[in-house]
Amino acid sequence: MADGRTMRRASLIALAILVLAPYASTASPVSRGVISCSNSSMDSLPSNWTIPDQSCIRVDLGELQQGESIAFQISSDNDVDILLFSASTVSIYQSEQTYRIDSVWQSESVFESFSGSGEWHWSVPSDRETTRWYLVIDNLAHPSDAGHGSQGGQASEASLEAGIITPEPFTLSDSIHRVEADSFSVAAGPFSVDEGTQMRIQARTMQGFPDIFVMNEDAFSLYSPSENWSSSSRIVSADMLLVTTERTNLWEVSGIGDEDLYVVVDNRAGPGGGGAGTSHAAVTVTVTLTPILNPIISSETNLESVDVGAQVSLSALDTPNKSEQIEGSSFSWDIDDDGVSDASGYSVTHVWDSPGIYPVRLWATSTDSRSASSTIEVSVIDQSDPVVSIGGGETIVKGYGEVLEISGWFSDNWGVDRVDWLLDGNIIESNYSIQTGVDEDASSSINIEVIDDFSPGVHIVSLLVTDKSGRSSQDDLEVSFVDITPPEILLQLVDSLPYNSQAEATVGDPVIFQISAIDNQSSSISYTWIIEQGTENEIEFIGPQVIHVFSTEGPQNVYCRVENEAGLTTFAEILVVVEGEETGGGLGALGLAIIAVFVIGIIAVGGFIAFNLAVRRKMSDIVEQEEENEEEAQTTEKPPEDVGMWGQRTTNPFQPSYEPQVRTPVEIDINDLIDKTQISEPTMGTSEVDELQSEIANLDLETNIEKASDDDSRKVRKDCSSCSDRFELELPPGIDSAYTNCPHCGSEELVGL
Numbered sequence: 001m002a003d004g005r006t007m008r009r010a011s012l013i014a015l016a017i018l019v020l021a022p023y024a025s026t027a028s029p030v031s032r033g034v035i036s037c038s039n040s041s042m043d044s045l046p047s048n049w050t051i052p053d054q055s056c057i058r059v060d061l062g063e064l065q066q067g068e069s070i071a072f073q074i075s076s077d078n079d080v081d082i083l084l085f086s087a088s089t090v091s092i093y094q095s096e097q098t099y100r101i102d103s104v105w106q107s108e109s110v111f112e113s114f115s116g117s118g119e120w121h122w123s124v125p126s127d128r129e130t131t132r133w134y135l136v137i138d139n140l141a142h143p144s145d146a147g148h149g150s151q152g153g154q155a156s157e158a159s160l161e162a163g164i165i166t167p168e169p170f171t172l173s174d175s176i177h178r179v180e181a182d183s184f185s186v187a188a189g190p191f192s193v194d195e196g197t198q199m200r201i202q203a204r205t206m207q208g209f210p211d212i213f214v215m216n217e218d219a220f221s222l223y224s225p226s227e228n229w230s231s232s233s234r235i236v237s238a239d240m241l242l243v244t245t246e247r248t249n250l251w252e253v254s255g256i257g258d259e260d261l262y263v264v265v266d267n268r269a270g271p272g273g274g275g276a277g278t279s280h281a282a283v284t285v286t287v288t289l290t291p292i293l294n295p296i297i298s299s300e301t302n303l304e305s306v307d308v309g310a311q312v313s314l315s316a317l318d319t320p321n322k323s324e325q326i327e328g329s330s331f332s333w334d335i336d337d338d339g340v341s342d343a344s345g346y347s348v349t350h351v352w353d354s355p356g357i358y359p360v361r362l363w364a365t366s367t368d369s370r371s372a373s374s375t376i377e378v379s380v381i382d383q384s385d386p387v388v389s390i391g392g393g394e395t396i397v398k399g400y401g402e403v404l405e406i407s408g409w410f411s412d413n414w415g416v417d418r419v420d421w422l423l424d425g426n427i428i429e430s431n432y433s434i435q436t437g438v439d440e441d442a443s444s445s446i447n448i449e450v451i452d453d454f455s456p457g458v459h460i461v462s463l464l465v466t467d468k469s470g471r472s473s474q475d476d477l478e479v480s481f482v483d484i485t486p487p488e489i490l491l492q493l494v495d496s497l498p499y500n501s502q503a504e505a506t507v508g509d510p511v512i513f514q515i516s517a518i519d520n521q522s523s524s525i526s527y528t529w530i531i532e533q534g535t536e537n538e539i540e541f542i543g544p545q546v547i548h549v550f551s552t553e554g555p556q557n558v559y560c561r562v563e564n565e566a567g568l569t570t571f572a573e574i575l576v577v578v579e580g581e582e583t584g585g586g587l588g589a590l591g592l593a594i595i596a597v598f599v600i601g602i603i604a605v606g607g608f609i610a611f612n613l614a615v616r617r618k619m620s621d622i623v624e625q626e627e628e629n630e631e632e633a634q635t636t637e638k639p640p641e642d643v644g645m646w647g648q649r650t651t652n653p654f655q656p657s658y659e660p661q662v663r664t665p666v667e668i669d670i671n672d673l674i675d676k677t678q679i680s681e682p683t684m685g686t687s688e689v690d691e692l693q694s695e696i697a698n699l700d701l702e703t704n705i706e707k708a709s710d711d712d713s714r715k716v717r718k719d720c721s722s723c724s725d726r727f728e729l730e731l732p733p734g735i736d737s738a739y740t741n742c743p744h745c746g747s748e749e750l751v752g753l
Contacts, residue, residue, distance in 0.1 A: 035094045037136060046073075046161035051080065053152045054140040058090070059160065061133040064124045069165040069174050072109075072135070075117035078156040081138035081149040084109040084122070090134045096143040108178050111206060111282065112149030118206045119246065120284045121165060123175040135162070169368040170289035170323055172263070179210060179267040179281045184224075187285040189262030190217065194320035196292035197253045201263060201285065203243045208281025211266040211274040214238035214251065216259040223264070241274040243283060263287050291325035293372040295364035303376060307383040308355055309413030315347045316362055325366040334361040352380040354414065355469075385473035386412040386465040395458065396477065397566065398450045399484030406477065407445040408463035415468040421446045422462040422474075454481050482566035487519040489562060489572055496732070502575040505550055510740060512732055514545045515560050515572055522564035530559040539741055539748055547731075547738035550578040551746075714753070722747035 037058035040047055049057055061070060074082065084106040085093060093099040109122040124133075137158055141151040167174060173188040193199070203212050215223060219233035238251040253261075265285060268277040275281070298318040306312055316331045332341040333348045337359040342348075352358055358378045365371040390408040398404045410416065419431040421444070429446055444463065457480065464474040493514035494503040505511045517525055529541040531548055539548070550556060558574040714731045723745040731738065737752030 035096060035140070035142070037094070042070075042162050045163070046159060048157070048159040049137075051137060051139045051156045051158055053154055055152075056140060057137040057158070059135040059137075059162070061135060061162070063130055063132050065130045066124050066126045066128050069121050069123040069167065070162055071119070071121050071165050073117070073119045073161040074114075074137075074158065076115050076137075076156050076158040078139075078154055079113040079115045079150040080156050080158060081136075081145075082109075082111040082114055083136040083138055085134050085136065086128070087132040087134065090136070093136065093142070098144040099142075100145060100148065108176055108282075114150075114206075119204045120176045120206050120282070121174050121204075121286065135160075168288050170291060170325065172287040172289065174284075174286040176206065176282060176284040177265045179208070179265055179283075181279055182268055182277050184267060185265040187212075187263040187265050188287040189220075189264075190260035192258070192260050192322045193253050193256075193289060194292050194322045195254050195256065196294065196320065197323065198290035198292075199238070199251045199253055200248065200288045200290070201238070201240065201251070202246070202248045202288075203240055203286075204246045204284040205243050206282040206284070208267065208279050208283070209242050209244055209275035210281040210283050211271075212240040212243060212249075212283075212285065213264045213266050215262045215264060216256055217262075218259065220262045220264070241271070243275075289323055290368075291323040291366065292320050293325065293364060293366050293370050295319050295326075295331070295362045295372055295374045297360060297362050297374060297376045303378045305383070306352065306378055306380045307413065308380055309351060309353055309384070311349055311351050312378070313347060313349045314360060314362075316364070317346055319364060325368070326364050327367065330365040330367075332363045334363070337361065352378070355380050355382055382414050382467070382469040382471065384413045385471045386410055386416060386467050388463055388465045388473050388475040390461070390463050390475045390477050396479045397482055398479060399482060400450050400452060400454075400456075402450050402484070404448040404450060404461075404479060405445065406448070406461055406463075407443060408475065409441060409443050410463070410465045411441060412465070412467040416442065416465055417468050417470075418466040419444050420464040420466075422460075422464060423448065424459050425462070450481050456481050456483070480566075483519065483522065483564070484566070484568070485519070486568040486570045487517040487522070487525050487562045487564050489515065489517045489570055491516040492572055492574065494574060494576070496734075499574055502577055505576050505578045507550055507553055507578055507581050508743070510547045510549050510729060510732075511576070512545065512547050512735065512738070513558060513560070513574065515562070516544060517562045517570065519564040522566065524565060526563045528561040528563070530561070532556060533559060537746055539746070541739045541748070543739070545735070545738065547729075547735070547740045547751075549740060549743060550576070551743070553578050553580050716751045716753065718749055718751050720744060720747055720749060 035056065037056040038049070039058050039060065040049075041060040042062055045059070051057055064070070083093065083099075085099075085104070086106075089099070089104045092104050099105055106122070106125075109120065111118070137160070139150060139152045139156050142149075145151075165174060172191055177185040177187055179185045199214070201212060201214070203210075213223075213234045215234050219235075222233050235251075238249065240247055240249050263285065265281070265283060266277070267275065267281045269275075270277075295316060296318040298315050299313060301310070301312050303312070314333070319326065319331075328346050329344055331345060333343040334340065335342045335348070335350050335358075341363070358380060359375055360378055361373055361375045363371065363373045388408065388410045390406055396404065396406075410419070420427050421429040428448070431444055446461075448461070459479050459481065460476050461479055462474045462476045464472060466472040491514070492499040493512070495512050496514075497503075503511075513529065515527060517527075519525055527542065527544045529543075529546050531539050531541070537551070541548070548558075554577075556576045556578055558576055560572040560574070561569050562572065563569045714733070715728060716731060717726060717728050719726050720742040723742065725742070725744040727743050729740060729751055731751070731753065737750065739748055739750055741748055
């Protein structure tokens, strides 16, 4: 039984093997060979080899860092393939796998089916870490080359030389460029250079017939879009057309301003004389600069006119240095023209302490050990006036008999020659002993006794300083000679009465305050009154006389500040005891004034009536007397005189100098009287006229009328400028205007007749 199961298991295994056998043979990999190349290294170069058919040479270039460049020179009598691999991809080539892709070989340094001789430079890509590289010279039909390149068939004699390139200073580009047909490649740019820089362009062609152009930014912007390119936009003097072998062009940069430049490998058709651009091109382009070395000294100061003692900054920053050909420490300065460097760096500061012409030399050494220098002359002239100060901007006041002491300070950028003190433009003291050289914080002082020979008022004291160049300046100070004694108060009056210890007043009644002072040294004196000081009703008045109405009872202090032109003051204090208004049976001041006006009015009316009656009686007597003596009067009469004219004479007692509103009624009666007298004979004797005038003059009418007129004319009505309410005030005799406060709101108002 067991043997039967064993037999069945063996049969199943045999069947499975028969079924799976075809699949197993299909899935197994195709066996590939390993390409073995003869090995060499860069240390053993240059070398010559005979490369048999279907063999290769592998040259170890060593470990290279990004940016390093290698120069290759090769020759071969038959077609070979020149291939470049990194250490990580060369095994793909040797294991007969596909290698003709950019991720495996370095296509810019690959030349298939190459024969003859050639030279190229290759730079390690900047995106690679440090790694080992291999150059392969292939003379075989590689299983994965798809029939491209050399397929061998015969032995080749080849030689190779290679080495690490030590770049020259200011090398912008040194590598091979592969360009497809009808295309271009930028060999260098954009880069900025100084005008005057020498540019050396060297081209080594390995394949094709390219052109080399130099363009500025504007030209390149037209060139790069193929449909808009104009060959005239390039810099023709820097061209290299149809480069078939090694060529070099040296061009001095000029006329580009601040624009950047481009070096372009062109593989397009045109311009005339250039390559056709119909096949691939491979060319090594090396661009090297020799930057201009032209040190330039500049300064924000005008070096043709520098002030003595002024700090001057000299700069080398205007020196052409776009290629960074000069380091900051490579600038050296010779300030005193002794051939020895006094400072180094981009800038230096210096001060010349005396006039003269001073040469300054700037040396510059480039990073490639070239050197150059330039020299300028600095003209130093004394252009500054002395600095003078006698301090303070306020007027100094001194009284007669006092001593005025003034000090001054001065300095000059070169040296002071003379110092003078002046009063009102006249020299009063000089100092000729100033030492030569620069005077810093030098000083001088003067004492002036204020004597009676000086007029009072403002005077100017000046300190005048003259330097060694004849330049001068001065500083002025105002001084005022004044009386030093305050005003003297001569008289204080309250309501026209001399003040003695205290005064009395009534609420609501105006009070007149007067004061008089004298000061022999001042032509004017100011008076300032302060009433109810320290309260909400505090008021100030100006002038020697004021009127005030007190509104509250109690003692009040009235102050007057008397000030002369020199600002000296004397204070007067008046104590006023203010009583309340009289009530009940008392008439008060206002009642008495009303009664007085009424009495004066009655007297005036009575006098006026008596005056009219007397005139009428006298005129009747005159008319009767004239009728009796008519004949006698005719023989002796003088030329008739118009009574109306007589009544208007300035000496006529009928026309006293009253106010118009007072004398108007009297004038009406006089005219009426004259009209009546003109009904009679218009003439009279001289004696009668004199008698009439004498009688009229004896009447005491003028006094009564004047009193009534004065009483009425001293009342003043005023609309307040603040509250617009009207108030009435009677001014005392002899006072035509005064300041008072409104009884309604307290505003200070000026009232007057």
